[in-house]
Amino acid sequence: MMIQEQEPQAEPEATRRDSDGTESSRANRGWWDRNADDYQIEHGTFLGDDRFVWCPEGLDEVEAGLLGSQESLKGRDVLEIGAGAAQCSRWLAAQGARPVALDLSHRQLQHALRIGEGRSTAFPLVQADAGALPFADGSFDLACSAYGAVPFVAEPVRVFREVRRVLRPGGRWVFSVTHPVRWAFPDEPGPEGLTAAASYFDRTPYVEQDERGRAVYVEHHRTLGDRVRDLVAGGFRLVDLVEPEWPAWNTQEWGGWSPLRGTLLPGTAIFVCERD
Template sequence: MTDMVGQEPQYEVFADEFLDHARDGLYNAHCDRPACLDLLGDVAGRRVLDVACGPGLYAAELVARGATVIGLDHSPRMVELAGHRVPAGEFRVHDLADPLDWVPDASVDLVLFALALEYVDDRVSLFRELRRVLRPGGALVFSRMHPTGDWLRHGGNYFDERIVEEVWSKGWRVRYWLAPLEQTCEELRAAGFLIERLVEPRPRPEAAAIDREGYERLSREPTGFLAIRAVPDPRP
């Protein structure tokens, strides 16, 4: 196995299925999405860059709350779905291995980067790009799979950064990085960010009616996600 996830847009082959899954599903709609939106705070009148925007579920919420949204995703089908869902947004296909050279310096108030960090090979370079496009006083909010949950599923050395391949319950085959929390914190530091808040999202109470077993598990075990709000380090 190589030491890169690579540049294939993995979600392209199941983009429509993912939309159906994430629209109202326990993990996305009742755990990660509300946590990220809470960390973003009041977005009315703000310009938000939605990185790895997927089918536009977060973007729709942001626009409904008064934000202007620019979105990007590696999957052309995801970008198409996002455009249909959020006509007021501006979306384009972009590989996160490439610089965001179409986004000017200090041009967005907030960056949202939900559940896609694991698919990026050079995360420090990407974080630096996200810091570059943020205006003074801006913030980055991102989420990732909980590293403890990853370790419980895959075993081995928790501190060993490595790539795994996994087939999820719907038959979706994915390839992504496992990395300890320490590594993510160090990558943020190297890119010039300070962590302002870190949360371990638990599902909202109404999610119990969707999946009681999953709701109870996510409410007591670190098998879901982490969400972090980071701000540019003002020190020289």
């Protein structure tokens, strides 16, 4: 019997077009399920198994203390949104916190199970959409997200309101995203990524789509002002905006992040917010 070779799938087309919440969620769930293995192979060493790294610049929560002192984390209920393989939650558990790791991607959570196997710091893993958190009101003291969920959602205010709902009064919400200014520049680590090529004010989503025009990956752009207004509309008070500088020790490239660009342009914005 002859076995027919499958035709290779065409590379997705990159474009800028509208993409609603349903399409964005479906596309990004599929993308992360397909690419989780490669992502963990490529970035797993940098992320570690039980470190809390906020960004490609390498800012570590041990040094940053954006969630509070390490001592203050003990006994705290913490929700990690867009947890991936739950490296951050694993670090939180080691500090005595009670984390819950949530992600849209089943395959990413399988990696969380793999890395956590045999460790004493077990915690719940939950597959769910950040815009519909499956938790009761006031379930957590803290919520965090290191490049998870927020860049990929069409309705960030909906996500912020959900995070506020599940936080207790006085709870802190800290998340990192691509610095909005980077959207004006090509996503290239070399000199070609240093010349603005698009309008910073163009909020049209970045979409990769297949030959039938179906989105297979979506990212949504918001300006810094948009992010602040979205947070206020979601019921939060912004207490800090951290723009990590590129450290001399970090010689790696991660997509468009690189030592060359990092010394000239901010690559990450970290929003530190509190629920009144």
